[in-house]
Amino acid sequence: MSSARAERLVNLVLCLLSTRQFLPAEKIRATVPGYADAATDEAFFRMFERDKTELRELGVPLETGRNSVFDTTDGYRIARQDYELGEIDLEPDEAAAVALAARLWDTPGLAGAAHGAVLKLRAAGVEVDETRTGPVQPRVRAVEPAFGPLLAAVQAGQVVSFPHRRGGPTGEISRRTVEPWGVVSARGRWYLVGHDRDRADVRSFRLSRIAGPVSTLGPPGAVQVPPGMDLLAVVDRGVALPPVIGTARLWVAAGRAHGLRRMGRVLRPLRLPGDHPDADGDELEIDLRSLDIVARWIAGYGPEVVVLHPPELSTAVRQAWAAAAAAHAGALVAPDHVAATAGDVAR
Amino acid sequence: MTGSGLTERLPRLLTLVPYLLARPGVPLADVAADFGIGERQLRRDLELLWMCGLPGYGPGDLVDLSFAGDTVTVTEDAGLRRPLRLTTAEGTALLVALRTLGDLPGMVDTDAVRRATAKIERAVGDAGAAGVAVEVSRQEQATTTAVREALEAGRALTIRYYTAGRDAVTLRTVDPMRLLLVEGRGYLEAWCRRAGAVRLFRLDRVDEVVVLDEPAAAPPDAEPTDLSAGVFPARPEHGSAVLLLEPWARWVAEYYPVEQVVELPPDPADERNGHDHGPDGRPGRRADGRARVLMRYADPAWLVRLVLGLGGGARILEPPELAAEVARRASEALVRTDGGTRGVGPG
Numbered sequence: 001m002s003s004a005r006a007e008r009l010v011n012l013v014l015c016l017l018s019t020r021q022f023l024p025a026e027k028i029r030a031t032v033p034g035y036a037d038a039a040t041d042e043a044f045f046r047m048f049e050r051d052k053t054e055l056r057e058l059g060v061p062l063e064t065g066r067n068s069v070f071d072t073t074d075g076y077r078i079a080r081q082d083y084e085l086g087e088i089d090l091e092p093d094e095a096a097a098v099a100l101a102a103r104l105w106d107t108p109g110l111a112g113a114a115h116g117a118v119l120k121l122r123a124a125g126v127e128v129d130e131t132r133t134g135p136v137q138p139r140v141r142a143v144e145p146a147f148g149p150l151l152a153a154v155q156a157g158q159v160v161s162f163p164h165r166r167g168g169p170t171g172e173i174s175r176r177t178v179e180p181w182g183v184v185s186a187r188g189r190w191y192l193v194g195h196d197r198d199r200a201d202v203r204s205f206r207l208s209r210i211a212g213p214v215s216t217l218g219p220p221g222a223v224q225v226p227p228g229m230d231l232l233a234v235v236d237r238g239v240a241l242p243p244v245i246g247t248a249r250l251w252v253a254a255g256r257a258h259g260l261r262r263m264g265r266v267l268r269p270l271r272l273p274g275d276h277p278d279a280d281g282d283e284l285e286i287d288l289r290s291l292d293i294v295a296r297w298i299a300g301y302g303p304e305v306v307v308l309h310p311p312e313l314s315t316a317v318r319q320a321w322a323a324a325a326a327a328h329a330g331a332l333v334a335p336d337h338v339a340a341t342a343g344d345v346a347r
Numbered sequence: 348m349t350g351s352g353l354t355e356r357l358p359r360l361l362t363l364v365p366y367l368l369a370r371p372g373v374p375l376a377d378v379a380a381d382f383g384i385g386e387r388q389l390r391r392d393l394e395l396l397w398m399c400g401l402p403g404y405g406p407g408d409l410v411d412l413s414f415a416g417d418t419v420t421v422t423e424d425a426g427l428r429r430p431l432r433l434t435t436a437e438g439t440a441l442l443v444a445l446r447t448l449g450d451l452p453g454m455v456d457t458d459a460v461r462r463a464t465a466k467i468e469r470a471v472g473d474a475g476a477a478g479v480a481v482e483v484s485r486q487e488q489a490t491t492t493a494v495r496e497a498l499e500a501g502r503a504l505t506i507r508y509y510t511a512g513r514d515a516v517t518l519r520t521v522d523p524m525r526l527l528l529v530e531g532r533g534y535l536e537a538w539c540r541r542a543g544a545v546r547l548f549r550l551d552r553v554d555e556v557v558v559l560d561e562p563a564a565a566p567p568d569a570e571p572t573d574l575s576a577g578v579f580p581a582r583p584e585h586g587s588a589v590l591l592l593e594p595w596a597r598w599v600a601e602y603y604p605v606e607q608v609v610e611l612p613p614d615p616a617d618e619r620n621g622h623d624h625g626p627d628g629r630p631g632r633r634a635d636g637r638a639r640v641l642m643r644y645a646d647p648a649w650l651v652r653l654v655l656g657l658g659g660g661a662r663i664l665e666p667p668e669l670a671a672e673v674a675r676r677a678s679e680a681l682v683r684t685d686g687g688t689r690g691v692g693p694g
Contacts, residue, residue: 002353003395009353010360010399014425018401031402058358059434084429086470093456094463100455101444101463110479113440116358119382120437121467123366123430135498136454138528139574140447140481154478155436171597186482188530208601231480258516262509262554274686300656301514302676303683318684320658325677327662331670332678 008034009051013060017083022065022075052076085124099128106141109148142190144207147183149214150192154180156220159197163212164205173211178203179223182231186239193234194223204235246288248298249308254280256304260297263287272306283308291316299324359384360392364410364427371420378419393419400425433471439479441467447481453491454526454533484532486551491526493556494535498523503563504537507555508548512646516554517541522565529578536572538565545569547578579604585643588650589665592638596660599653605640612636639664651676 011032016023029035029044038044055062061082064074090098102118105111118128146162153160161177179195189206196203251270252260264286272279288294288310295316298305302321307314359382366381367373379389393412400409400423411423433441445464448455497504505520521537524545528534533550545565573580581604591611592599600608644650647669654661654673663670 002356003391006353006356006360007395007398009357010396013361014399014427015402018426033404054353054357057354059431083431085432088466088470090463090466091459093459094466097445097448097456097460097463098441098467101441101448101460104444104447105440109436110440110444113434113436114444115383117433117437117441119362119366120430120433122381123362123369124470125365125369135524136495136526138448138451138454140444140528141530151479155439182478182480184480184482185531187484188532225477232482235482256514258509258514259511272683276683276686296656296658298656299658299680300652302652302655303679305680306684314684318681320656321677321680321684323659324655324657325674325681327659328670328674328677331663331667332674 004034004037005051008032009054012051013055013078016062016076016078017080019077022063022067022071022077024071024073024075026073028076085120088121088124088126090121090126090128095126095128098126099130099132100134100136100138102128102130103133104138104140106139107143107147109151110142140185142185142207144190144210146192146207146210146214147190149216150180150207151183153214153216154182156216157223158220159217159222160214161217162210162214165209165211171209176205177217178205181223181225181229183207184231184235186232186235191235191238193231202234204238242290242293244287244289246310248286248288248294248310248313250284250286250298251281251306251308252284252301253278253304254282256281257284257301260284260286260301260305263297278303288313295320356392358431360396361427362430363392364396364421364424365430367412367419367421368424368428372415372418373420375417375419438471439477442471443479443481447483450481450483451491451528451533453488454495454528482531483528484551487533487553490550490553490556491533493558494523494526494550494553497556497558497563498526500558501563503559503561505557505559506535506548506553509552509554511552512644512649514648514652520559521546521548522563522569524565524569525571527574529574532578534578538569545572547572577604581643582645585645586647586650586666587641587643588663588669590640590642590654591662591664592640593660594637596657597638599642599657599661600638600640603642605642607639607641609639610636611639647672655680 011034012028015028015032023031025045025048028048029038035044035047038047052062061078063077063079063082065077066074098118098121102114105114115130118130121128150160158180159177160180161175163173164176165171165173177197178192179197180192181194182192184191184193184204189208191204191206192210193202193204195201249267250260250264251272261282261284264284267283267285270281270283272281286294291313295313298307298313299317299320307317363378363382367378375386375389379386382389384392396410397412398409402408407423408425409423410421410425410427413420413422442464445460445467449457449460449464451457494504496502503520503522505518507516507518509516519539519541521535521539523535523537525536526533527536527547535548535550535553537546537548538544539546590599599605642650650663651669651672654663654669655676663673
C-alpha cells in the first residue's frame, strides 16, 4: 500500500518535472501509473489532493496554472529550476566545515534535518564526510522535551500553549499562550522567544521551566515575526549581567581569593593595619555592577577580603556576613543539634 | 523506524537517484549507511525506483540501475539529476549550525565556515535560517587557538588553570585529547599529568597556555569523557548538603544541579520576603515560599563560599560541620572588616 503510493508519487514528480505545460488533473490521471486504480472520479480527486499535499509538505514546488485563457481547469507542473538544489561546489576546508556543522546538533529535530541537508548536498556531488570526527567537537544539545514541539511550531508559524513554571523547580505553574518567534540557546540554556498573548508583550521562556506538553492552537502560518527581530537580544535582556556602574577597591589576602583576582586588576601590595596574622595582601580594583551581585561575589570569600571602597558596597558585604552568621549561629554553639529535621526547617 | 514510512521514504527515493548518479559503482552497504537504513530496505527502495520513470514508461524512459557484485550504478535517471532543494527545516539546521561555528574563532577555521555558509545560502534559495539562534561564549580566542594548534601538532601543553572549586590557580602539564563545545562553553579535554586522569578544563579559566615541544602522550587507556549526563555529572565521591533556600535565593536551585527539592511555605516572620531582589536585581515575588534542596559538591570550600555569598539566603542544614564553617568564616570576616579597614584608604 505504502509502496504503491511512494511509487505513484515518484512517478508524479518525474512526470510534472518533465512537462513545461500545466497538466490538467485528468491528463495526470490518464498518464501517471497508480491513478488508474481509482474506481471513481471522487476517489481519484481524493487521492490526488492527498498526493499534492504530501509533495508540498516535502518542499516540492508544485505550481498551479493554466496554459491559456481557453483552459477550463487548472493544471500542474514543477519548474525544474525551483525544484533542484542550486549548483554548489565546496573546497575541502569548506566541506569539512559543513561536516562539522552537521554534527553540531545533539538534539533529534535539528540533527535529523542537518543530516537530511547533508544527504542532499552529497546527492549534488559535494563530498561531505559526516563520519570522520576530529579532535574538535562542538556540540549543541537540547534535552528538554518541549524543544521538538516548539521548534516545529516556530517553523510552522503556529501559536502554542504550555504550562510554565515561574522562578525555579517548585515555582507556581501557569498556562501561557505564545506566538513563537524562535528558539534560542544562550549560555548553554534554551529559551523560547515570542509574543506572550496573556501578558501582551515580548517574552522569553526557559525551556526547562516548561512543565508539561506543548499544544498548538490555530492554523499554521498564523504567527508573524516582526521584521528585523533579534532573538538573542530578547534573551540577553533577561539574562545579561547589569552594566558596569563604577569601580570598587578591595584588600585581598596574599595568595587567596583567586576568583576575585581574576575578575579585577591588582593595584599594589597592601598590608592591613593591626596585628592580624594574615594581614599581607594586595589592593584589587574590580568593576562594580549591581551592588547585590558584586556583594555576593565578594562575601563568599569571607575573611580573605575586605572592601575598601565604596562604603555602600562595604555595608552590603557586611550585611551578607552578618546574615550568614545569624543563619548558621546554631551550628557554632552546638553542632550536634543542627540536624536537618523538619522541626528545624520550620523554626 | 525502519525507514519504510512514506514521509521518510519519499524524500529518500528522490535523493537516491542523484546520489547514485554522482557515485557510479558505490557499494550498497555504504549507501545504506549514509541514508541510515538497512540493506534490505535499500534494495526495496531501488526495486521501487526501477519501476518509476517518465510518461511513456517504455525502455529508456524508466530509471535504470545496474548491479555488479554488491555495488550499484544508475544508468538512466529519468530526469532526476539533481536533489530537491533543502526544506526550511534542513536549511535552518545547517545554516544555524554554520553560523554557530562562525562564532567560534580559534576552535574552528571560521574563514572556511564563512565561505561555506555563503555558498550554501546561495544554493538553498529561500530556505533561510529563521527561528533558531545559538549564542556561544567567545572571549577566550587566544587560548582556544593555542589549544587547537597543540591538538593538531600533537604537542603537550602547560596551562595556568583556575579551579573554581578550590579557588586555586595551578600550573599543569597536560596531554590534549579533544577541544569541546558543551552547553555553550569551550572545554579542553586532556590527560592531566598532575592528577593522573582525564580532566575537562574550561577554556575561560585557562589563564595562560604554553605549547611545549614535547609530544602529547596521553596513556592509550585514557577514556574520553562521557558527556551524556552533562559536564558535571554526580559522582559517588561528591559530598552532598541539604540547603534551606529563602525565596530570594531560590535561583540557586535552578542555576546549580540540585535534587530532592521540597517546597516549604513562606516564613511569615521574614520581612525580606516579597520586596527583595533576585540575583540579577529584579524584584522577587511575594507568593514564593522557601525550598529545601539537596546539592552535590565536589569541594566543601566551594559550597561554603556559595552559602557565605548568599548572606543568609541559604542555610546549610546538613552537614553540620559545613554549617559551622560558614558561621566561623562569617564571624571572622566581620571581625576583620570591622577592625581591618581603619587607616586604609578613604574607606
